[in-house]
Amino acid sequence: MTARPGTRDGFDRKLLAPLVSGAVLNPVNSTVIAVALVPIGVAFGAPASATAWLISALYLATAVGQPVAGRLIDTYGPRPVFLPATALVGLAGVLGTLAPNLGWLIAARVVLGFGTCAGYPAAMRLIRDESDRTGRDSPASVLTVLAISTQTISVIGPALGGLLIGVGGWRTTFALNIPIALVAFVLGARRFPGAPKPAAKGSFDLDLPGMALFAGSLVAVLLFLMHPGAGDRYLAVIAVAGAAGFAVRELTCAHPFIDLRLLGRNGPLLRTYGRALLAYVIAYSFLYGYTQWLEHGRGLSAAEAGLATLPLFATGILVSLISGRREQVRGKLVVAALGQLAGCALLLTLDSSAAVWLLVVVALVAGIPQGLNSLALQNSVYHQANPADIGASAGLLRTFGYLGAIVSSALQGAFYGPAAETGGLHDLALLLLGIGVVFLAVTAFDRSLSQRTTPPGKDETRA
Template identity: 30%
Template sequence: MNVRSRWLLISVGLGVLLNPLNSSMISVAIARLQNVYHLDFTGVSWIISSFYIASAIAQPVMGKASDLFGRRKIFLAGLVVSFVASLLAPLSPNFGWLIVFRIVQAIGTSMIVSVGMAIVRIHITEKQATALSVMSIFLSGAAAIGPFIGGVLIHWWDWHAIFIVNIPFVVMSFLLAWRTIPKDKPPTSIARDMSIRKWFDLIDASGILLFTVGLVALLIGLLSAKTSGNVSIGHVIVGLIGLMLLTAFVRHELKATSPFIPLRTFAKYPAMTWINIEFILVNLLYYSLFFGLPSYLQIVRHVSEFQTGILMLSLGLCSLVTSPIAGRWIDKSGPRPALIVSGMLMTFGSVWIVTLNQTSPVISVCIALVVFGISNGLNNVAMQVALFKSSPKEIIGVASGVFMTSRYLGTILSSLLIGVLMGNKFSAGGFRLLGVILSVIALSLVFMSWRRRESAQLEES
């Protein structure tokens, strides 16, 4: 790999780490934001949901946009959008404006992620596997150390710092990318002559609108009912509108020529569908702990942001260490044994959460963090291998896109679950109930993985 390729790799890596870094740093800031803006826990949970809803929509849209308008342009534009969001978010006059800038930040960082890997694949042809592995380190490493960085920043400064810290990364990435990423080829005549209506059809703007409004309405209906403590007609109406729009979205996607989520593919390949369902549940489990445990430590156990960040570091480090070991194991034995072990670990970790009480040593929380970190490292590799085994080669690109959408859906559901359980205030009782629910989900994952192994053995015999 020549010097120019190395600098290109660094420039892209500094950009793509912004999305996982910002999605993970916020976990330690939730309790602080709740106090600053005088919100109940359900209200502050929108800082999580809004980011993932925006990311789930922006990444596939920006991926399509880069094919038409150029990957370099989208990458640099994403850095500019991220810079603006990081600069303005600390100046938010209220929580509503903070949500707006958080959404803008999600869009900007999604623009970078959606084209970053493609830029590396296209422009680094020598030792490409090494280059892609370095990119995965930027992505997974940022997610792993995000809570620790967030805890340190909030402890020494305040929540504003978790946005300001992005600015040096953005500036360095932009300057390097401007010099190292080759200029895009002139747009094709198709791209130049494309009307706004054709562009909307290409990205499935109608499907995106139905999905977004329907999902947000459903979340508002459910979370508002929990916050107020009673179910009013208004809550029911908003929730029903959300369900109706999501139903309309499903019908629309089955007919669309370029669907936002290719539901026809799910119907055609049931094995791939089940993998994505499992992946949704895996992320529901992992992110419920990822976002729930920092609030438990700070609100219930009165642990500082700095100490919370240090404790959360065990989760990310265990995941990072486990992934390469899991890769070698899965190469020999296939993904199913790893998924079964992962499910058992998540079951143990979820049950362990149920046993925690006010007198439990804070360090005992690390047991749950370690087992969930190991299980996440196993799942990161095993789920992707299982997806590739269940997906025909001709649709592997579509399958990978759907796989990322499944991750975001699991994360959004984790935010919804925590918000519904906690309501106005994060409590020890609510956290134990969360552990019970997660235990049931984890056992379901063990059963699903085991049944799939039995099915595979029957097919082989």
């Protein structure tokens, strides 16, 4: 295979702009909304437990949609899925900007969640396709750019959200989606490979029943986690029944949505998904729970809270830049685990009169695992997943991350109630310390992290 003109290592650098533009659609909406929750609650007279649905709605939709979008991308190629999904992002921006009530806003966030599903799986699929085209692994710098770009948009997200709210109110945080979706759409239309991906025999037999069972059981699980009361136990029953039906379907289907046999033999990849769940419970608790406390418990404005979180994301970027060219993940994950424990412990020292320098220290420490986990988990999936299934595997990584976000949101609703006060923050921090200990244990004793894993079926293609 030959490299395209002007590409020193064979990778087509013209793909970087559309890759990044699609991958950042979800994180920008994750971080911008963080400082808008309190103003939205004030505008509609809603408590923190109600505005938490703005977080949950996005991640509920994306948790279901990411692996589905990834499978469609593996089958049809990135372009036919990426472009309509990006158009949905722009539509969600319009719906949110015109929203007359909180329910309307939640619906806009659901549409936004489905719209942002295609960006990350499309990026991972294109990186893998470039590796196949050139006959060599895509350079580590490309995966690093992908990871850093999502963190960079996270850096400017809270500050940008605070600035937009100060200038035009919280509605501007939804209107922001209109121009950025337009940019992503144009870049994808101009630079993504235009020819449809050749389909292998039987690949058009999409496992729609499997997708439906997966989505139904996952929605039931996430809704139960949001409201785990006695009156909602029927959701747990639905989730178990749906999961059982999904397992039977996938084990007997000729072309399954998720090949459970192959996935079950890939222990390293399964453990990576488990680590992602734990890591993102902690990460999103800092992103949302800590940010809400800064406004309620510490009394900062939305703009000030956004600025106070800047060191968290800036540290994450710096850490990714320093460690990005090294593909080894074990050391990164161990250091990230220790950083998580230190950050959670620091939360226990905060109160309503906490000094500004202490707030900066908390953000700096929390930024270390932010940078290391994002890069290490992404690199793990890239090397552990079957290349033919990289889109769906990348989507599942995001699904477990979003499941972590939902768990985090549920915990915040349980510990905070009407407002994010200091007592609730301390209770949340104690639980996060326990989760951090589990993350450290499942990382320190995983020997597969010391070597590059060859996944079962690595040389297989989807029949």
